[in-house]
Amino acid sequence: MLAQQLLPEVTEGGLSWVAYESTLAAGQSLEHVHEFAFIYAEEGQHQFQSSQDERTLATGEGAAVSAGESHRHLALDGPSVFWEVQLTAPGSAPASNLPNSTLVFDESPLEVIPDSPLAVFVLVQVPTGGETSVHTHPGPELIYQLSGKIDYQNGLIGTIVMGSGELEGIPPWVSVQKRNPYEADAEFISWFLVDPGQPFASPAAFQTSGDRGENLASPELGARVVGVSSNYGNGDNESSFGAAKAVDGNPATAWSSNGDGSDAWLEIELPSETRVTSLGFWSRTMGTSAEIFSFKVVNENGEVVGPFVLESSDKIYYFETDIAGKSLRFEAVDTSGGNTGAMSIEVYGEPVP
Numbered sequence: 001m002l003a004q005q006l007l008p009e010v011t012e013g014g015l016s017w018v019a020y021e022s023t024l025a026a027g028q029s030l031e032h033v034h035e036f037a038f039i040y041a042e043e044g045q046h047q048f049q050s051s052q053d054e055r056t057l058a059t060g061e062g063a064a065v066s067a068g069e070s071h072r073h074l075a076l077d078g079p080s081v082f083w084e085v086q087l088t089a090p091g092s093a094p095a096s097n098l099p100n101s102t103l104v105f106d107e108s109p110l111e112v113i114p115d116s117p118l119a120v121f122v123l124v125q126v127p128t129g130g131e132t133s134v135h136t137h138p139g140p141e142l143i144y145q146l147s148g149k150i151d152y153q154n155g156l157i158g159t160i161v162m163g164s165g166e167l168e169g170i171p172p173w174v175s176v177q178k179r180n181p182y183e184a185d186a187e188f189i190s191w192f193l194v195d196p197g198q199p200f201a202s203p204a205a206f207q208t209s210g211d212r213g214e215n216l217a218s219p220e221l222g223a224r225v226v227g228v229s230s231n232y233g234n235g236d237n238e239s240s241f242g243a244a245k246a247v248d249g250n251p252a253t254a255w256s257s258n259g260d261g262s263d264a265w266l267e268i269e270l271p272s273e274t275r276v277t278s279l280g281f282w283s284r285t286m287g288t289s290a291e292i293f294s295f296k297v298v299n300e301n302g303e304v305v306g307p308f309v310l311e312s313s314d315k316i317y318y319f320e321t322d323i324a325g326k327s328l329r330f331e332a333v334d335t336s337g338g339n340t341g342a343m344s345i346e347v348y349g350e351p352v353p
Helices: none
Strands: 003-006 016-024 029-032 037-043 046-049 054-057 062-065 071-075 080-088 102-106 118-126 141-147 150-154 158-162 167-170 176-179 186-194 224-228 265-283 292-299 304-309 317-335 341-351
Touching: 003 062, 016 029, 016 071, 037 118, 054 062, 062 118, 071 080, 118 176, 150 167, 265 292, 304 317, 317 341
Parallel strands: none
Antiparallel strands: 003 118, 016 080, 016 102, 029 071, 037 062, 037 080, 046 054, 046 071, 118 186, 141 167, 141 186, 150 158, 150 176, 224 265, 265 317, 265 341, 292 304, 292 317
């Protein structure tokens, strides 16, 4: 573990990890303030000093700095290259007077952040032939591949190959594993916002989607969003919380309505008229609001299936159904009000002859 810090209650909706890289020449120092952040020493030594911590960070080491806390960086014995990974609004500029700054990544807004989370920063080495356990975390995780390659698998997207500089994020309670079948050792770093009252990692297993086949709501297969009650901040469908996020196949993004509560709806046009046999729905939540407890689906002919009850917002739920159509409107029925929406919507079936 490189660093950790318990945070006061954070505001859900609009927070992400944003990282900037900076370089200090030998003997150069920098003092400033910004949002809560983790410091990562990428190359060379530098002295880190705050009211809570003072030490020399060698290459590969990290530290945490509180929001609004003045702190100082000093390059020692040569140039120092370091990252400041802030928990802040997407698109935020680098901290004031950060020299030679370069954006490393600007991740999508985080979903389902626990109240008063424990922020954790870790570096993990996966040797050739090694693997982590299959596990879950009680909060969102963001992983950045530093070196080598790994097979990254989670319970939502399956398995992908991650190489140096690639980034992936997952919401809480999703099964995940990292494996290294390649010839070189691999390293990645991860940032978490977890519930401190839960185990940091819990054993898990991968579940399959059975014989459902391809997700016909995917834009990659020709589906598209053709209507929505609203998008958060009155954005368009491609905005940070736009309707397209519900069908992009990325569990780290979500559609959020602009306060529609139980009047929220989203309409998807499938590639062709389809006999729908199964639906998947994952509600977003903001803890005490913005959660959909049940929903129904209406086709272009006014035929209705549902309501379908969602037991929680921790994962996607699947429902067997029998309805034919090309256009499906997903309508909230019972909710906790607020900026209701969906993290993932999936549709399975067969084309109508």
